[in-house]
């Protein structure tokens with residue numbers, strides 16, 4: 001009785017593993033989580049207070065489907081100030097997290113059979129969200145260093161190409177696409193008239209002096225073709241508040257609003273007030289979080305690379321490291337032979353007590369994704385335990 005559409009969709013591995021790890025912890029297993037893709041920091045105090053005040057003032061009813069004007073204004077100001085691109089408030093709409101925004105945007109622009117190019121490794125949900133719209137995900141490999149391969153993207157373009165979906169800084173690779181490759185991508189989009197769906201949720205998490213570039217900032221022409229996706233979850237440690245947004249051409253936003261009116265009515269009212277406070281208030285907690293992530297990144301990457309057989313690229317963004325574990329294939333783990341990244345992840349869970357996500361979930365078989373969204377103390381302990389567990393593999 002279940003629709004073929006849903007039967008075609010893979011369940012989200014990241015969501016599945018997060019639930020499984022939480023369950024194991026509840027059962028008393030002592031595990032160190034490097035699996036979860038959310039900041040381990042608390043939502044800053046002033047943001048929580050804004051929601052509390054809004055609740056006391058009775059701001060607990062439906063809001064406009066577009067999101068409250070105050071929030072769209074704050075987003076427009078942020079986009080101009082930080083991303084150097086001007087949007088009016090009717091070119092912005094609010095959704096229930098970036099994931100829901102991506103689905104709404106895809107539904108707004110894709111016809112059945114339209115192709116959406118997805119450079120990979122990529123986040124688990126992209127191909128599945130495209131499939132939900134009856135579009136065709138077309139997987140395009142990145143270069144070996146996980147940078148954007150424009151030649152490969154060009155080769156994949158057809159008459160049916162509706163969009164390319166990018167994520168920089170990238171989940172799971174941590175790659176930060178440089179300006180030149182984004183400019184080349186933008187030229188291609190203009191030449192062939194397709195959208196760039198630009199998921200920028202990790203924009204703040206760039207290290208070593210690298211910069212995040214929004215393709216929408218290149219020109220009016222490119223802005224018109226860009227569907228910019230962002231949200232509060234990562235930047236302000238607000239994953240549970242579910243606030244994402246889309247900035248795009250008026251026509252796209254209008255179509256999204258029609259859909260959201262039928263699917264969502266509006267986004268949680270208190271969360272919207274909290275998001276206003278996040279954008280307008282002090283950015284100090286964010287700055288501290290970025291600094292902390294950078295030192296964890298440096299430490300974890302060094303530890304991983306010191307382990308014989310593990311190799312880990314110099315990822316400059318997000319809060320993930322993708323480690324190559326292929327050299328362990330064929331090794332014996334207490335009777336069972338390790339044959340893929342799934343078995344390697346399982347071995348580390350059992351033997352080292354650390355939870356990671358197998359790369360195959362992100363179209364990166366042979367790798368494991370390590371999220372350094374955990375305290376330095378836990379990272380040190382987890383790396384020690386992993387080192388010991390790897391030594392037991394014969």
Ligand code: GLU
Nearest residue numbers: 012014015036037038171
């Ligand atoms: N984006 C995060 C991750 O990759 C959160 C979980 C999800 O929604 O996929 O782990």
